[in-house]
Amino acid sequence: MSAVVEEKKLIVGGSFLIEERRPEEVFTPEDFTEEQRMIAETARQFVDNEVQPRVPELENHDWELSRELLRKAGELGLIGAKISEEYGGLGLDQVSNALIGENISRSASFAVTYGAQVSIGSLPIVYFGTEEAKRKYLPRIASGELVTAYALTEAGSGSDALAAKATARLSEDGTHYILNGEKMWISNAGFADMFVVFAKVDGDKFSGFIVENGPGVSTGQEEHKMGIKGSSTRALILTDVRTPVENLLGEVGKGAKIAFNILNMGRLGLGTSCLGGMKLMLHHAVRYANERHQFGKPISSFGAIKKKLAEMAIRTWVGETMIYRTVGMVETATSDVENSDAKLQAIEEYAAECSLIKVALSEDCDYVADEMVQIYGGYGYSADYPAERAYRDSRINRIFEGTNEINRMLIPGTLMKRAMKGKLALLPAAQALMDEVMSPQLGGFDEEDEILAAEQKLAQNAKKIALMTLGTAAQKYMMNLAEQQEILLNVADTIIDAYAMESAILRTRKIAQAQGEDAAARYTDMTRVFCNDAIQRIEAHAKDALAAMVEGDELRTLLAALRRFTKHTPMNTVVARGRIADVLINANRYAY
Amino acid sequence: MKTVVLMKQVGNKDAVLRINKEGTWIEEGDLSYEVNESDGYALEEALRLKEKHGGEVVVCSMGPQRVKSVIKDALARGADRAIHVVGDDLARLSPFAAAKVLSEAIRSEQFDLVLTGLQSDDNGYAQTGVILAELLGLPHATIVIEVDASGEGLRVKRELENGWYQWYTMPRPCLLTIQSGISQIRYATLKGIMAAKKKEIREVAPAEAATASTSHQRITKIYFPQKSKQTQYLGDGNARAGAAELAERLRTEARII
Ligand SMILES: Cc1cc2nc3c(=O)[nH]c(=O)nc-3n(C[C@H](O)[C@H](O)[C@H](O)COP(=O)(O)OP(=O)(O)OC[C@H]3O[C@@H](n4cnc5c(N)ncnc54)[C@H](O)[C@@H]3O)c2cc1C
Numbered sequence: 001m002s003a004v005v006e007e008k009k010l011i012v013g014g015s016f017l018i019e020e021r022r023p024e025e026v027f028t029p030e031d032f033t034e035e036q037r038m039i040a041e042t043a044r045q046f047v048d049n050e051v052q053p054r055v056p057e058l059e060n061h062d063w064e065l066s067r068e069l070l071r072k073a074g075e076l077g078l079i080g081a082k083i084s085e086e087y088g089g090l091g092l093d094q095v096s097n098a099l100i101g102e103n104i105s106r107s108a109s110f111a112v113t114y115g116a117q118v119s120i121g122s123l124p125i126v127y128f129g130t131e132e133a134k135r136k137y138l139p140r141i142a143s144g145e146l147v148t149a150y151a152l153t154e155a156g157s158g159s160d161a162l163a164a165k166a167t168a169r170l171s172e173d174g175t176h177y178i179l180n181g182e183k184m185w186i187s188n189a190g191f192a193d194m195f196v197v198f199a200k201v202d203g204d205k206f207s208g209f210i211v212e213n214g215p216g217v218s219t220g221q222e223e224h225k226m227g228i229k230g231s232s233t234r235a236l237i238l239t240d241v242r243t244p245v246e247n248l249l250g251e252v253g254k255g256a257k258i259a260f261n262i263l264n265m266g267r268l269g270l271g272t273s274c275l276g277g278m279k280l281m282l283h284h285a286v287r288y289a290n291e292r293h294q295f296g297k298p299i300s301s302f303g304a305i306k307k308k309l310a311e312m313a314i315r316t317w318v319g320e321t322m323i324y325r326t327v328g329m330v331e332t333a334t335s336d337v338e339n340s341d342a343k344l345q346a347i348e349e350y351a352a353e354c355s356l357i358k359v360a361l362s363e364d365c366d367y368v369a370d371e372m373v374q375i376y377g378g379y380g381y382s383a384d385y386p387a388e389r390a391y392r393d394s395r396i397n398r399i400f401e402g403t404n405e406i407n408r409m410l411i412p413g414t415l416m417k418r419a420m421k422g423k424l425a426l427l428p429a430a431q432a433l434m435d436e437v438m439s440p441q442l443g444g445f446d447e448e449d450e451i452l453a454a455e456q457k458l459a460q461n462a463k464k465i466a467l468m469t470l471g472t473a474a475q476k477y478m479m480n481l482a483e484q485q486e487i488l489l490n491v492a493d494t495i496i497d498a499y500a501m502e503s504a505i506l507r508t509r510k511i512a513q514a515q516g517e518d519a520a521a522r523y524t525d526m527t528r529v530f531c532n533d534a535i536q537r538i539e540a541h542a543k544d545a546l547a548a549m550v551e552g553d554e555l556r557t558l559l560a561a562l563r564r565f566t567k568h569t570p571m572n573t574v575v576a577r578g579r580i581a582d583v584l585i586n587a588n589r590y591a592y
Numbered sequence: 593m594k595t596v597v598l599m600k601q602v603g604n605k606d607a608v609l610r611i612n613k614e615g616t617w618i619e620e621g622d623l624s625y626e627v628n629e630s631d632g633y634a635l636e637e638a639l640r641l642k643e644k645h646g647g648e649v650v651v652c653s654m655g656p657q658r659v660k661s662v663i664k665d666a667l668a669r670g671a672d673r674a675i676h677v678v679g680d681d682l683a684r685l686s687p688f689a690a691a692k693v694l695s696e697a698i699r700s701e702q703f704d705l706v707l708t709g710l711q712s713d714d715n716g717y718a719q720t721g722v723i724l725a726e727l728l729g730l731p732h733a734t735i736v737i738e739v740d741a742s743g744e745g746l747r748v749k750r751e752l753e754n755g756w757y758q759w760y761t762m763p764r765p766c767l768l769t770i771q772s773g774i775s776q777i778r779y780a781t782l783k784g785i786m787a788a789k790k791k792e793i794r795e796v797a798p799a800e801a802a803t804a805s806t807s808h809q810r811i812t813k814i815y816f817p818q819k820s821k822q823t824q825y826l827g828d829g830n831a832r833a834g835a836a837e838l839a840e841r842l843r844t845e846a847r848i849i
Contacts, residue, residue, distance in 0.1 A: 034661070035785055035788075038668055038780060039782055042779050042785065077783050078782065090783065090786070588608050
């Protein structure tokens with residue numbers, strides 16, 4: 001496989017905040033192997049040829065068609081890629097899987113159907129199923145013959161998933177669990193053959209089960225949704241449903257571990273799925289802007305439209321960069337781990353990165369969708385053009401797989417937890433930084449002639465700002481930190497931008513090393529514009545947070561440090577964005 | 593049946609084309625590439641024949657290292673092995689020179705069936721296959737849309753003009769040039785992609801004698817079609833005559849009805 005794997009250097013989750021990376025340490029899309037590119041191409045062709053033309057039928061709730069498409073995807077190997085060969089899958093690497101997910105997401109509705117099947121609906125069995133359950137279900141899930149779904153949420157418990165009311169009790173002869181309860185918002189419920197269900201044994205031990213569609217299982221009406229109308233979403237009603245004890249997932253009372261780990265993986269997958277949507281939207285937007293003439297010129301020749309196209313491309317490219325950097329880390333950590341417990345631990349390692357990707361990409365996806373509508377003008381508001389559906393479809397991503405509020409809390413939350421457990425040296429780093437802030441040392445500004453030297457400095461400072469605000473908050477609120485949501489939102493946004501800045505710089509440098517600085521010029525433009533804007537966002541977030549936490553001399557000292565950290569000469573973003581837009585306009589597609 | 597399919601890599605249909613500095617070809621630097629459309633159908637036909645009658649499917653492509661992606665894609669779809677004639681400027685060869693290079697590359701293998709696409713999407717000569725047949729001493733049929741190999745010879749259906757078809761019986765070995773759009777091309781499955789890694793790709797250099805004979809045809813200039821507007825009045829003020837003439841022109845000149 002890839003060079004990253006051969007190097008085999010495990011990166012500590014969250015360490016990006018306190019350590020520096022070299023370009024050769026990060027995985028980038030330029031590292032895709034020929035096979036990975038071909039796999040992506042098969043997924044793309046499948047969606048463009050088989051799914052896209054039939055989305056109207058899916059939106060009319062033709063669930064037989066959904067099943068047929070899953071079977072076809074199964075035949076091509078697109079479903080079993082995450083399942084090991086032993087259980088009828090292909091056991092492919094994380095990068096291939098991410099590329100499949102990205103391309104399947106060219107159809108948002110089908111991507112949700114597909115995601116429920118290959119991710120949340122089957123990974124609990126892959127990682128926690130008994131041997132019998134794996135043999136029984138996985139091969140037929142991989143072939144698309146069995147359709148599966150994931151039932152965690154209830155009407156009364158969404159974000160607070162552990163407050164579920166559904167119950168399970170062991171039958172008197174000890175051979176079955178008997179489940180009762182009502183689940184809400186279950187993707188694929190309208191045609192699923194089986195469900196991964198979470199319920200409390202004896203009313204208090206939260207646990208996971210596999211439940212087949214059969215006696216006692218029923219579903220509600222299709223929900224009338226804003227978007228992804230071509231995916232089935234219903235309530236699931238369980239009335240004295242018997243499921244054999246072999247269908248228990250993991251151990252009784254250990255359901256939270258399943259639910260959260262699966263969501264974790266789901267978040268990275270969701271980011272990847274947003275990326276696929278963004279590339280397609282941008283593709284449409286560029287073509288439309290080139291075709292549509294007003295005032296005797298294509299609208300793509302107007303600065304206002306160029307600025308939009310460029311910014312859409314920047315966010316797409318930076319998002320892609322963050323995703324594959326993270327996928328690369330997960331791949332390195334999991335590639336030769338056989339045992340599924342160790343695999344899970346490896347994935348859990350990057351929980352903070354998965355959450356930040358979920359937030360960043362889902363919001364960038366909405367941004368791109370919104371600007372796509374705007375570029376289409378009135379035609380963006382018409383259901384006869386692709387922008388209208390894309391705009392509605394995009395919105396769900398900020399809600400499911402953990403709302404963006406929950407995920408924003410999780411970013412600093414997870415990092416602090418890891419710090420407390422001694423897994424991440426966050427506290428010494430924060431301490432060292434505070435010392436620096438209190439007794440600022442001038443000088444030490446080593447002029448580097450590597451490209452993006454100024455941006456690298458900004459990215460380093462962005463991390464310092466994150467540490468400074470998080471450190472100040474930890475000191476002030478101690479054990480009550482988790483309740484300071486407004487502050488944590490600011491910290492989360494700073495961390496997201498810091499990761500994004502650094503990822504973009506590393507990728508661009510890696511491209512420059514391999515292909516020369518000329519070839520990297522178009523990426524340098526994007527990275528510089530992104531960093532220029534990100535540091536201004538970060539400054540605003542930090543000011544907000546600091547002013548809310550401290551006052552007087554302390555505030556003045558911290559703000560002085562903030563000024564130092566954010567000091568930069570603004571670049572000419574107008575010219576750079578113009579060049580970025582021209583790349584798109586000349587190629588008539590997303591050409592990055 | 594031992595079949596070889598000749599496949600060419602051409603610039604992507606969607607590509608925004610720019611003419612190179614010399615004005616002799618398109619700027620290749622910013623191109624992305626794909627397989628020539630009718631060659632894809634030729635491969636599909638070969639794979640179907642193999643499924644029905646057994647044998648082996650070999651793909652042969654010539655060009656720089658980038659054509660490996662066409663070869664690997666064919667292997668992933670089910671071809672058994674490949675021959676890659678490696679050379680940087682083979683795309684510029686005239687149909688005769690190209691056929692000459694290809695004939696030297698495949699001659700010794702004694703294929704029962706040679707398939708090519710009808711024509712390439714870039715140059716559109718539609719000659720390479722036919723000349724190749726001559727050079728290999730094989731009979732050929734062009735614009736083939738159906739192949740039936742169940743009998744002694746090969747029954748092939750050819751597309752003629754105006755919705756006419758022709759059934760023909762070809763002896764074996766022979767060469768057929770295949771029309772686009774005649775079947776549903778299979779996908780490269782993920783299993784196929786993984787399996788392709790282990791399949792043989794034999795690299796060969798173009799025979800010197802063949803490349804030496806390149807110069808009897810060369811492109812001196814290419815340019816975009818020049819747009820010009822002309823207005824013609826039909827029917828001389830008589831609507832009926834105008835309509836009739838319009839219909840006639842749409843049929844014979846624009847060929848859209
Ligand atoms: C189309 C669709 C498909 C879905 N598919 C599935 C599926 O297949 N399986 C499944 O199990 N679930 C599924 N869901 C459910 C989804 O995961 C939940 O809707 C989501 O977790 C949010 O829960 P909720 O709707 O109850 O909102 P709530 O939890 O009530 O949240 C409402 C608002 O309050 C905020 N909030 C809540 N708690 C906090 C907190 N502690 N701090 C700060 N803010 C907070 C939220 O961020 C949100 O803004 C799906 C939902 C939809 C709409």
